[in-house]
Amino acid sequence: MLTTLFAAADPATFSWSPKCAMIMITCNGIAYAIARANIQKPNDGFEIPNSKFYGGLSHASVVGANCLGHIFGIGAILGLASRGVL
Template sequence: MMYLELIAATANTVTTTSWSPKVAIVMIICNVAMFAVGKAVIQKPNVGPAPNTFLGMSLAALIGSTCLGHIVGTGVILGLANVGAL
């Protein structure tokens, strides 16, 4: 029972932010950064459906890179909002 009270007490301390152009810029930067990482790290970026879709990457590699970019961007936005920078 004590664990539920602890979880309830910590659940209300998360700082969130509403959408703004700053949030959009942070998400775009994270997506571009993860696209560059994906381009450098993926061993066969041109294998899969729709090869050479965007700058020599297949559609699967592009979607995978942008999915990672959104995950990283979400963490960066939440972290910056918690610190008070956004």
């Protein structure tokens, strides 16, 4: 009984393609914009090399923005795959 419920909840699988990479890059860009607009002290902490490429964000802010972007990206990729777009 329980195994049939788990089998029914199996998400649609897909293979990696450049479309997936572009979706993940776009979601990370959106997350950087959200982080830059909402973090109160984006420059506190360790400075990363070439921080101008990351909007002047500190190391912790960049890691946080990447985490948020990957969460957005996973949701977008899985959602588009379940709809059959990818």
